[in-house]
Structures are given as C-alpha cells and as structure tokens.
Amino acid sequence: MSPTRRVQRRPARGAWILQPVSVVWLVVLWLLLWGRISPGLVASGLVVALVAIALFPLPPIAIEGRPRPIPVLRFLLRFAWDIVRASVGVASLAFRRDQEAPTAVIGVELVTRSDLMLTLVAEVLSLVPGSLVVEVDRTGPILYLHLIGVRDRADVERERARARETEARMIRAFGSPADRDALARDRAARPLGASAAVTSASTTGAPGDPEAPR
C-alpha cells in the first residue's frame, strides 16, 4: 500500500453519524451550562445546536467503530491509573536534584488508519506517563513522542511498547473492524517488545547501549 493511498480524502462510510452526535453533544453542553433540565431548555438547546452546526459545519470524519463495554471500561480504568501514576512520576521528577537527566524523542508507528483514532491516541498519550506528542506524521501514521524520566535505551523501548499497548487497548475498546484487523495482523507480525525502531539508521543498537550525546 502506498503512503498516499492510506490518507483518507473522501468522507468515508459512517460520516453521517457525526452530525446527530454533534447536535446531541451541543445540547448536553447547553444543559450542563444551565445546570438543570427542563423541556424549554432542551428545546432552546436544540435550536442553538442546529444553528451552530448549520453555521459552522464540521469536516466529515469517519466514525466506524462501535464501543464495546468491557474493553472500554478496562481502557478507562487503565487511563485513570496511568494519569495518576504519570502525574506523581513527573511531580517527583520536578523535585529531584539532577535536572540534567536524559530525555528522548521517539517515533511510534501506529496501526490505525483512522484520523479520529489517531487524534484520540495522541490525546491520551499526551496525558499518560512521561510522553508528549511533538509531531504527527499522518501518512505512517507515526506519532513522535518526547519522553522524560528515561535513563537508557531499555527505558525508551519500554515507553515505545507502552505507547503501542495504549493504542491497542483503545482499538479494542472502540476501534473500527478495519483497525482491529490491522491490529491483529500487526501483533502477529511484530509482537510487543520486539518492536522495531522507525528509522533503521543508528537506532538499532542493543538495548541499554547509550548513544554518544550529540
């Protein structure tokens, strides 16, 4: 598959779902802002939502997945735990004496082909352990993450595996059938832990072998 073919240009099947979803979300937002529910508020919210959607139409996004309750619950619990752990971890880094500790920028190859899933994975990874999205390559797709609190190559590879595992959890929770197939194929070809680096040059060193600083 050529890189250009992977980038979706046309609205895919299922794009029509987006508009009702947006309307419902805007009405919920309206009710949350008012802080109570009454028939008049629902009606006025509906009017405001429809006007807003008509004036500012959103670009079509393919929503193909269907959430599965148990994987969603597993993902949410893990996400909450990860946020707590990441926050405590980064907070303790702030108080350590040595502020010259190493960091890293890595490229993580994802298996999803959906823009929406890519966006969600990027959001989630920004909120969980020591990783920050600095660049997105939509054609791979590859997410480039900045890591702190890594000491050596082994730590870097562990973070890479963790990012891929986060994506896998999200695809299992609400990915499209195509993404689930891609995930199964990817895991069969390239099990976690044996994940290859994105660029072959100079990143294939043995784990734990620190590269000379540039």
Add this chain to the structure above:
Amino acid sequence: MTTVLDVLAAICLLGGAALSLAAAVGVVRFPDVLSRMHAASKPQVLGLLLVLIGVGLRLRTQFDITTLVLVAVFQLTTAPVAAHMVGRAAYRTRRLRRDLLIVDELGERLDAGREGGPPGPSDGPGRPDG
C-alpha cells in the same frame, strides 16, 4: 455523612494543590521547553481535577457540579492540544537541550528529508497543518 464528605473534599483539595505546586516547580526547574510541557500537561491536569472533585464534594449542588464537569472535560481535551502545539513549535525552533537526548528519531527523519531521502513529516501529503 457531611463530615466524611468534608474530609474527603479537604484531602482532594490539598492533594490537588500539592500537585499543582509540583507542576509549578517543574515548570521552573526542568531544563527545556519540552520537559516543561510535561509538567504543565500532567501533574497540573490531575491537580486541577482533584481540586474540582474537592470543590464538588464541598458545594454539593447540581448547578455547581455541572459547571465543574464542564471545566474538567475542557481541561482534558484542550491541555494535550496546547502542549502539542507548544512542543511542536519548540522542537522546530530548536528550543530543546539536544545534549540531553538519548534518541532523536524525529531529527533523523527530518535530516533524511533534507538530504533528499524519504520526505519528512512536514512534507506529508494532505496534512492539515496548524
């Protein structure tokens, strides 16, 4: 019952305040912009969420709680976007301590693109650049 809720609220508020303080210390002490964004996008977010939970437990009225939920939702959705935009700009303008990097796969990719190799991320087709 109210005492229990008040104690829980106090714990949440203090925990949230402590995390926010740690985030502030991190912003001051971390060596470069990208590391500082970590402090801004993680302990600060959980700190704010804890403060919101604490306030919700103390106030206990429907109106306040819906507002708090909105604050939490928008914090969770916007913080990563802001962190990404700042981080991306910082990387591109070389505002990071390269001597501290163990690996820099994005730099390798961009260099390869400049030397006529495979296109770097900025040259990807149809990319909605912000």
